[in-house]
Amino acid sequence: MKPLSVPERLTKNRFILDEEQSHIEVNQEIAKATGTGKLLVACCPAHVYTEEADGTISVEYAACLECGTCLAIAAPGALKWHYPRGGFGVQFREG
């Protein structure tokens, strides 16, 4: 089977994007100071988090699979994460 990249895999999923609000917010200072930023990049199965050249963490919230791993590994204050508003986000057809 041809290996797919994470973005390629994500195109197989159905998402309903909440264009008005993101459900994820990184506190850049705390994320950097605590090392949470690098953990987010490594542990998110959807590659929602990317470390930019300046060391900040950018967030592609539209790709979120809503597992909650990021919140579990984040240092206190480094991340605000909750579920998207009702009806938005990933909509599994298989599960």
Add this chain to the structure above:
Amino acid sequence: MTQTAQTAEPDFEVIVIGAGIAGCVAAYQLARQGRSVLLIERGETPGSKNLSGGVLYSRGMQQVFPGFCTEAPVERRITRNYVSFLNADSSVAIDYKDARLADPVNAVTVLRAKLDAWLSERCEEAGAMIMPGVRVDRVLTEGGRVVGVQAGDDELRAHVVVAADGVNSFIAKEAGLRQKEPLKDLAVGVKSVISLPRETIEERFNLTGDEGAALAVVGDCTQGVGGGGFLYTNLDSLSVGIVVRLDDLTAKQKVVTDIFDHFLAHRFIAPYLEGGEVLEYGCHLVAEGGLHMVGEIVMDGMVVVGDAAGLTLNTGLTVRGMDLAVGSAVAAAEAIGDALDRKDTSKAALGSYRDKLFASYVGQDMKTYAKAPHFLEAERMYRQYGELLASVMYGTFNLDTQPRRHLLKVARQSLARSPLKMRQLVRDGIAGARAL
């Protein structure tokens, strides 16, 4: 929505948050008792936010829905359990097949988006009201007592709220029933569903009809990180993935998707997937703490069920959660029914949920396997043991024209070459016998 006082009639007798297995079974049981039940689901449709590895031990579900295995959208009846230590170039497995597992059906593979949609239809049929596409933001409390839920600007009131909102359970956390879990008690599962023709699956896994296989592997599949890999057969697709413990993943500074890719590309896994197409990609947090993660599950006006209550169990051979969700929902529905009859939904009155839970297979099994999480934390389970076993097998099967030695000598020599020590082996043997 109505703004009734605590003494006045609420909007519903029971509000259930989350249309997963625990939420649906609780709503169904309560609706069948004739209670007015609202089942709120944040997904666009019930099932659309839900994901599992895929094996449901189905006996508890059959007690709730007697026709479950024939009527519900289940995939395959598991009659083959294949458990292996997987190294980079070798694998040592137990391949257990048993026709008795098909009749009565013991376990089935499921795809939750399909199964949970079916479950919620049964709830609706039984009289529950389903409200999809709505996220509950918080529970309403009055004097420390849960009296309903808030979703956006809407407030809905009930005598009892059932938190069935899954492993992240924001509801139980906000209500103060759960704390943030330590990373050693959490794992992340990453999975793909891969389509393959029915016949190809049956040929590759040596199956007939709707029989299914469940492969569980530890070792190189997770690059030595605590956890394992799985490969389950659906009707015309495979569920394949890894589950890795977050403390170990972060300590070893691995990238979770690299581990997943490594597993899919493994020389002993890739041939199963050959020619398949990815249908979907998903992930899910898994509670791995066992009994000690089940904290407070009852308060005035609210109970917590399923994953939200920390009810998952990894015994090394069987990995369970969905059957525990069923059992907890059945226990909760009974307790809530009794409490509503007595017109007392205080913590004390709802407390019979906990008693019923621990009298059932759910609580009993959580207790039996209470030591399993600690045992399975040992690093050597995920690397050295598999290599040791393969080394013994190689010494036995590799007939290199050198004079043969007895198996015991081969094993001793393999152990001498392994970083494992005899006393660790003995200690793990005893601990394993006690824990599993």
